[in-house]
Amino acid sequence: MTISNDTSGQARAAAPNPLPVDAARTLIRQAVRPVEAVERVALRAALDRVLAENIVSPIDVPAHDNAAMDGYAFDGAALSGSGAAAEGQAPFTLVVAGEARAGHPFDRACGLGECVRIMTGAPMPAGCDTVVPQELVTRTGSNVAFDTRQIVRGANCRRAGEDLARGRAALEAGRILRPADLGLLASLGVAEVAVRRRVRVAFFSTGDELRSVGEPLDTGCVYDSNRYTLYAMLTRMNVEVLDLGVVRDEPGAIEAALRAAAACVDVVLTSGGVSVGDADFTARMTATFGDVAFWQLAMRPGRPLAFGRLSAGAHASSEGGALFFGLPGNPVAVMVSFYQFVRGALIAMSGANAPGPLQFAAASSAPIKKRPGRTEFLRGVATRDGAGQWSVVPTPAQGSGVLSSMSRANCFIVLGHDQGDVAAGAPVDIIPFEGLV
Template structure:
């Protein structure tokens, strides 16, 4: 089986010089202006928000020297003394002076020849710097005995400030806060944090043939799937979402929807209406109150993709505007275009430090036909064999209208602009949809 990704959608007449994908990404990056508004939120409301300022630790973490395991704390000089007297292979006996537990420290200093029974996390008693694990000792009454050579001075003791020192930057601005970050902030006693306002995204679909879920399906009509995939992808990015529904293929209706969207959002997404078909009004309407940087790409799927800026109330310094992505109408092309362009743009607009996308090489299990001159993305299933080697197989259909192939796939095969045919067994770059086990 040889896979070809050369299935064009209806109405997709080629532009004379479609823009290469890398050039399109560069244009988008230059147009990005991060949101500037900062708000303070409670710690539990900060998950997946973008940190607006560095967090400097107000305390040492841990706040005091503490035991890393259950055992007996003592002054490690006893080990050196045993070695100096030639008794390093003999038994070292210490008197148990008391006990220390988390939240209940030993009340006095530990004297020479003494030790303190200590539990994990308990503060180290004064004059103690070493913990011998409980399984290394033999206890007899109020004494414990162990071999000095089994332990090194300073062992099993966590030092104050070992994790974070007072005044050290704990988290830097631009970080997307995850569960571990919230725990770290809680360990510092931070109750609320400054975060950037969430990016606002408005979107709608265009097409007289589209029906929303729940409506009767007339002859020649289809249910609108694009708004549901877009809603899901946007929700995962923790942006504010405004769904404007399905808009008719009429200039006045599309213009009104675009102006409403641009006046209320940072980014406007549409699906459909950006190719050159007779009923495709969106690309033409943006020219009346927007700037379109490009509208066709050297890419498959997703060739008809418009990008620019909308000015709902007029152009000029200080005037409000919104970035515009006119995505294709085919469902797969919508998702691929979102993953390749919109997601990166939304991260940048949010003010976040962009994470490095996961990408690695895998052996193609089948030959793939590819002509140089465009970037191609194939839906595929990647798997790892018992030897730990990755291979990848394109899904059976590469038509941009077959959404089930995206459900079947767990990655995209990315074939570069200048790349040609791929032989079976050759390495290709894959972009996982999720972390692959």
Template structure:
């Protein structure tokens, strides 16, 4: 069995009682290895899936030289022809027209042009398009100021967006709506993606009741499972809700073993502190490998992380990654977005990018104790000069879930940082694109 003391030999300045956030992230990154299994899915089913291999373009995009706007296509060599009397005005004869999907099939002689529409194929003899609003047409002739146009203007070249044989999208990319359209434009009907990660989650606590049940004295409704289910849905994983598990060793052990046997990742909420009824951590040390279980952060100090073995270590089964999240609702969300989200993306085969972080000015003083990383709920606004201002939502208690609803960002206060004065700079992580 690997314990937090074993991990300490791999992590500089490890403190089993309060591991700094940066070191905890390093452990999670090392243990969150991608699931190798891949499958092919139809293009319409690829949204939010992770590409398992590069998608190579079978065609040039665009597939032909075409006009970037409505106008007249001609050979730019005529721009060098002297005009009578030294005038800059150039006259060309209109030889025909080219429409999108209906190319001009004739020959364009020197001194001629073709009326052309946006997206239409440019005739082989032409290399430049003059916008129609820059011309004056009289019968079958046009005139324009030759000084206002140069060779190659308003032409899109075959393959200039994407050349045949080049990677249109690379492995590890999470497919977005624009990507689906791009692949459709290449005629790609299906793509190889990593299988969806299976994530089992449950809550622990004798005081918890499910929504719809009577609320007995001293009991609370279990919001964490609904929060976790919603956050997991945003990551397009296969979420397995295992319900509420009572604070009994046998029930917890059965839940952990069952979850590890059917999922790649197991999430529990509650039961990882040092209270007498908190069995999860002790069971975890028996059933798996402990990476860490307390962090120097607020909210979220009691966070257990490691691996769970479904049965025995030598049975060839892959262990499930385990996160024992705190019981307080805000701490569940903060620890999920600081640790679990990145691990799930990495295990899904995605190229993980850190959430967007912005510099803002604190509108009010913020109390902060050095020696731990803090994530305070904040409301960020734009000042008249375009800079960001931010203020905490008020009470930062880890049970005040309404503060997460009011907030639009997290204020990130670094490990070594102390109190923040009004007007001082702070870092914020916007919720848009994250939650």
């Protein structure tokens, strides 16, 4: 993968034209390759894993015709035959010949003029194709009577293979397995499935000012929140996570951490150290053993972002090594960058065929100032009125260091690259946090 012909720190710092968000996404898509390794796991261990092969139904589901509700099973041909049923007269009477329950089928064919008391899920007796619900009948001794105008032939009967027919594709490779999928596989008698191995991700924070939770907070220092948000976001994605802690703002320490991580994972994430300051060593270190471009993104928040591929050896490799995302240091910028770039890359690397995040329009409850030429991701609070119409208002504080705004918000307000100021009441696109964060 070749992202830039000049990866020197000087060239990156002087980048004159910020890269549009869509162009950055395109470069990432071109660089991503799905993991190839496959493993077999027990069904209960398969939740949120990516299916590696198509699942073909080995049986009919349901395996037999069965009752969709409690009632009386009979031959629906009687509804179009002679006598009272044919003439639409009521009541129509049948003799109860026995009972069928789930796991306890009626053991003979149902004869002419007979019916079988049947429970939901029980196999339909031979000779029966219709169930009249129990609330529609009047039972007297061994007879039941009902109005034939309230029932049609085939009613309340689930046919064999109605859900899935034998030999039909049940689930396709690339699917992220959800609870309903595990139930579906169980209904087919599948005990284990082939899945892609999890993507392996290592991450660390850089900054001499950072302190881990539990350490004393010295003057001029802050607690490292980025590792906790990164850990949580990665955990939600069901990847293998390696937390390398806080690395000093020292070239040797950063290079050692990057090399060690690149040798054992698929993706390396860092937070901080990718700007143009004298102490921002991460971006410069990656140029010594990786094919990495530094982007000044036309984006807010999250303008500084490094992306490329690291080699664990002495020389960069266009084929091997780990993908690298050098995220900004500000807490909100870290989260926005992760959701807009890293999340999609990890999904693609997992081999999943998954749609992008849900995005829809809502009316802005307040005017929003916006400069064309960059994409902005504001934190917002979206609500729906009694008529079902969505509206959204930005949270009061939009600074990239105000992490509490992410906690208060329930969506991103997305203002496109070419978009200008937004008037109150005008539509804007929003991405709900539910299902994303």
